[in-house]
Amino acid sequence: MSLSFGSTLKVYLKLTILFALLGGILVGLGFLIGGISLAFWFLIFALAFNFLMYFVSDKIVLLSTGAKVVSEEEAPRLHAIVSKLAAQAGIPKPKVAIVRSPQPNAFATGRNKEHALVAATTGLLNMMNDDEVEAVLAHEIGHVVHRDMLVSTIAASIATAISYIGNLIAWMAILGGLGGRGRDDSARTIAALGAAILAPLAATFVQLAISRSREYYADEASAVLTRRPQSLIRALTKIEQMIYRGAPLNASPSTASLWIANPFKGSSLLELFSTHPSTENRIRRLEEIARKMGYYV
Numbered sequence: 001m002s003l004s005f006g007s008t009l010k011v012y013l014k015l016t017i018l019f020a021l022l023g024g025i026l027v028g029l030g031f032l033i034g035g036i037s038l039a040f041w042f043l044i045f046a047l048a049f050n051f052l053m054y055f056v057s058d059k060i061v062l063l064s065t066g067a068k069v070v071s072e073e074e075a076p077r078l079h080a081i082v083s084k085l086a087a088q089a090g091i092p093k094p095k096v097a098i099v100r101s102p103q104p105n106a107f108a109t110g111r112n113k114e115h116a117l118v119a120a121t122t123g124l125l126n127m128m129n130d131d132e133v134e135a136v137l138a139h140e141i142g143h144v145v146h147r148d149m150l151v152s153t154i155a156a157s158i159a160t161a162i163s164y165i166g167n168l169i170a171w172m173a174i175l176g177g178l179g180g181r182g183r184d185d186s187a188r189t190i191a192a193l194g195a196a197i198l199a200p201l202a203a204t205f206v207q208l209a210i211s212r213s214r215e216y217y218a219d220e221a222s223a224v225l226t227r228r229p230q231s232l233i234r235a236l237t238k239i240e241q242m243i244y245r246g247a248p249l250n251a252s253p254s255t256a257s258l259w260i261a262n263p264f265k266g267s268s269l270l271e272l273f274s275t276h277p278s279t280e281n282r283i284r285r286l287e288e289i290a291r292k293m294g295y296y297v
Contacts, residue, residue, distance in 0.1 A: 021206050025199050029165040039165065054111050057149070061109040064252040067097040067119040074098075078125065081134050082118055085141045088225055094118045094144060103247035104128060104239045107258035108140035109149060116144045123247060128235055135222050135231035136239075139260055142221025148214045162203040170197070211257045212277045219282055220289060229290040233283050236261065240279045 027039045061067070072079040079096050086093040094108070094116035104124035110116035118140045124133060143149070170193060223229035239261045249263040256262050257275035265274070276282075 021202075025162055025203055025206075029162060029169060029199050045164075054149075057111070058109045058115070058117055061107075061255060061258065062097065062117075064255050065099055065107070065119065065258075066101075066250060067099045067117075069095055069097045069117070077130075078120060078133075081130065081137055082141075085134065085138050085225065089141050089145050091116075091141070091145060094141075098122060098125075099249075099251070101247075101249045101251075102242075103249040103263060104235075104242055105249060105259045105261060105263055106136050106140055107255070107260065108143045109258060110144065111149060112147065113144055118144070121249070123242065124239075127238065127242075131226075131228060131231040132235040132238070135226050135228060136235050136260055138222035138225040139218045139232065141225065142218035143214065145221065146214070146217060148218070151210065151214060163200045166197070166200045169193070208275060211275045215260075215276050216282065216285060219286055223286060223289045223293070227293070229286045229293065230295060233286050233290075236279050236282060236286075 027036055029039065031039065062069070070078070075096060075098060078098065082096050083093050091113045094110065095118070097117055097119035099105075099119055099121045101121040102123045103121055104127055106118070106120040106124055108116060108118050118137055120133070120137065124136060128136070219232060222232050226232075243261060243263060243265050249259075251263065253264050256264055261279065262274050262276045
């Protein structure tokens with residue numbers, strides 16, 4: 001699948017900058033307590049842990065969301081749509097799963113194109129027509145094609161390392177392990193404690209920025225793959241309305257970034273830490289893509 005709109009180079013340049021920011025935060029924290037070498041070993045530990053998680057993440061996601069893998073006989077409509085999209089995208093057909101929930105939503109998981117899974121809720125299948133379901137699942141196929149699971153894993157690994165080091169610095173500052181009793185040492189301790197508090201928060205915002213940029217990219221992939229950006233606009237509008245009406249989704253909040261729309265919206269504070277761009281911004285971008293494709297919405 002080849003994207004016709006947007007600059008692929010620009011997208012990956014943005015990701016590089018974001019990852020560099022995460023790495024800079026990590027190295028800075030490590031330097032505070034033991035130099036760059038210590039930060040390097042924290043990073044190695046976090047990468048090793050998340051490397052293991054990368055291979056078992058799909059199983060964990062299934063447990064966290066209540067998704068059940070279904071056969072073609074059990075869900076012929078869903079399988080037919082996924083088969084069509086996978087063929088158009090030029091990837092092996094992902095496994096197909098269903099989440100029994102009245103909230104319309106969907107997600108993709110798996111470590112690569114050959115080991116991917118696409119899931120939809122019963123709410124999505126019941127309230128959307130075929131074009132809208134196809135647009136939503138094309139978004140998820142876009143995540144598979146662009147290896148967003150790998151990008152998310154790397155971002156999570158660095159953010160995890162930052163969190164570990166931040167906690168260590170905080171405890172060292174509290175226990176007096178960062179200096180003596182002089183004025184300079186006290187100032188260094190206060191600065192280190194401040195960095196320990198602010199660095200994980202900054203890493204969270206950078207991680208969210210990465211997650212949001214991948215959502216825009218997957219929206220564009222859906223528009224290009226289906227040639228019907230209007231269908232995704234309608235689907236996102238319906239999903240947003242149902243979420244704000246309180247349609248429940250019995251899944252772990254830790255899975256929020258996986259879904260096509262954040263299932264746990266509600267307060268302005270949660271919006272600040274949202275894993276997704278606003279639906280208004282996503283629709284605005286899709287409308288621009290539609291105009292470029294010759295459709296006027």
